[in-house]
Amino acid sequence: MNWIKLFPENVLKGEDFIKRIDVSGKRLCAVKAQDKIFVIQNKCPHAGADLSLGWCSNGNIVCPYHRHEFDLTTGRGKAGQGNYVYTYPTEIREDGIYVGLKESWWKFW
Numbered sequence: 001m002n003w004i005k006l007f008p009e010n011v012l013k014g015e016d017f018i019k020r021i022d023v024s025g026k027r028l029c030a031v032k033a034q035d036k037i038f039v040i041q042n043k044c045p046h047a048g049a050d051l052s053l054g055w056c057s058n059g060n061i062v063c064p065y066h067r068h069e070f071d072l073t074t075g076r077g078k079a080g081q082g083n084y085v086y087t088y089p090t091e092i093r094e095d096g097i098y099v100g101l102k103e104s105w106w107k108f109w
């Protein structure tokens with residue numbers, strides 16, 4: 001796992017947000033809500049919308065296009081949708097908030 005710092009630790013004390021972030025060639029969506037940071041894929045699995053333009057509702061992120069909802073913790077789509085978003089692990093360390101990205105085996109070639 002490759003851990004990359006996304007934000008300073010004090011971001012948890014600030015306002016909630018939803019941001020698109022580009023990290024190691026991946027486009028992700030970072031959400032600060034309920035005093036936690038969640039990181040998920042940014043592209044909606046339904047039709048490709050930018051999830052960072054959505055909003056939060058009851059622990060879910062809501063897609064701005066057709067309002068599919070995804071659990072921020074598990075990535076599971078709401079019942080009946082049959083889809084999910086990939087979630088990335090986060091860690092709060094003394095010097096900031098980190099996201100964990102799996103290392104691609106392609107880089108070893």
Ligand code: FES
Binds near residue numbers: 064
């Ligand atoms: S593109 Fe996200 S719900 Fe359709």
